[in-house]
Amino acid sequence: MRLRIPALAVLAVLAPALADAHEVTVKGVTVAHPWARATPEGAKVGSAFAEIKTDKDTSDRLIGISSPVAGRAEIHAMTMEGDVMKMRRLDGINLKPGESVVLKPMASHVMLFDLKQPLKEGDLVKLTLTFAKAGPIEVEGTVEPPGAKGPHGFDKQPVDDSMGAVHGDMSHE
Template identity: 50%
Template sequence: MHSILRSAFVALSLIAVVPAAQAHDYTAGDLKIDRPWSRATPGGAEVGAGYLKIENKGEEADRLTGGSTPIADALEIHSMTMEGDMMKMRKLDGLDIPAGGSVALKPGGNHIMFIGLKEPIEKGKPFTATLTFEKAGEVEVEFNVEGIGAKAPEGGHHDHGAMQDSEDGAMDGAMEEMDHHDHH
């Protein structure tokens, strides 16, 4: 009897997990958007950042041009690069998604900025955003929210190569410390 109940419980548990895992992937035309996530922000923060992976399964390049979200006044695409020993952030007009390729928006690299937050981004409280692409059009996605300083979504895969120089925590909080107002 216990083994039947245990089997039923395991089966129900797996069924409950499958829809949640699928909810992290979105499709817009030939584009697949994987695991949008953000970091929680401290109270009073005016900006937040979003991360995700975009895969282009089509034969034509596309371009992420921007979007909108109810949690902020603006949604922009930004890059971060090291110039000497300084991390520099710049607003981009768009981000190319090559045909048959993929682009990862992640901490320390290209990312989405939520400018003029209307409320703090809180861990465990997902929010929606609409991403706009030149060819694929608009797609609404849900950003899961991790803790302040998170380097990858919970249960996600961490790209150790991109962050190998941050073992000492030098990148932790870099987003929070930058003055984003200089980039408008």
């Protein structure tokens, strides 16, 4: 749904509802603040992020990611080898009780491959994170500008990022 209403008016009216939609909890596992980065025209690869939290009595394992905008999605870790940043695919991420794992730029993240359309700033992107015990958790995140470091309202840092542009060119093992 696209509404042509001044952005501030929309924010004022929808802020409480959005806060809820941004956080989904299933069986003690919470996925919060999902977002993705806008991609250039013609790009086939994008990246998405979210925070995953477990309550104090819950342990689980993230075992899969999917999105309707991508043919395939993977969980990636990022490591520095000397001056070279490398990404590698993770089979999953273990979550201890009371843990918070933030998927974010320059850290573990979601890669979206075979994008069916460019991710445009302001669009909403569905992500399904599948957990071993909690099962699939579906969230909907906003598409932020290419250099964004966090979701709306959390991105307080100046935009200075080389990764957004070159992400698709980085070496994948």
